Amino acid sequence: MPRLDHINIHVVDGQRMVTFLETVLDAREGVRPPFDFPGHWVYVGGEPAIHLTVVERAADYSPGIVNHVAFGVYDFDEARARIESAGYPYRLTGIPETGIGQFFVEGPEGLLLEIQFRR
Template sequence: MPRLDHINIDVSDGARMVRFFAEVLGAEDGFRPPFDFPGHWIYVDGHPAIHLNVAPRANDFPRGMVNHVAFGVYGFEPTKARIEAAGWPYRITDIPDSEVGQFFVEGPEGLLLEVQFRRERPARG
């Protein structure tokens, strides 16, 4: 069965993007093979889920075919505290008729990161 292995993002400031994923997801910069171009592999739960290619450019890429990237977390309050402590702009939304809530966090270089969390399913009247 296929599974999503990783996302690959072109960035101009690798260190800033690494810090963003560490602050929001608790992810870690880890081993990356010695490719002939600069970059980072960001590990989520021990897996290199985010690959960053560092390529200088003057402006942010506009959002295009990929609107945003989403990860799931456990624990609303710890996640909210981590995002607020880091100072990244965010908003919270809910998926109607579900127990899923969402943080949408605005990251560096125009990246929009969705962080999903579970909450009690609303009672139906």
């Protein structure tokens, strides 16, 4: 059965994006194979779930065909503390009739990140 293995995001400032992901997801940068192009692998729950490829680009991405990336389920208080301590803009919402809440966090370079939690 197919499953999502990882996402790849093209970024201008790899370390800035790593810091964002480590802060809001409690993720960690980890081992990355020695590709012939610059990048970072960020591990979520011990898995290399986010691959960052460093590229040159003149401007941030505007919203497009992929609107956001979602991770969950996190503890509300811990997630909120991480997001607020870093000062990233966010909005709080939820999925109707499910008991699942959502933080939509605005990250570097136009990335919108959803963090789910149980109410």
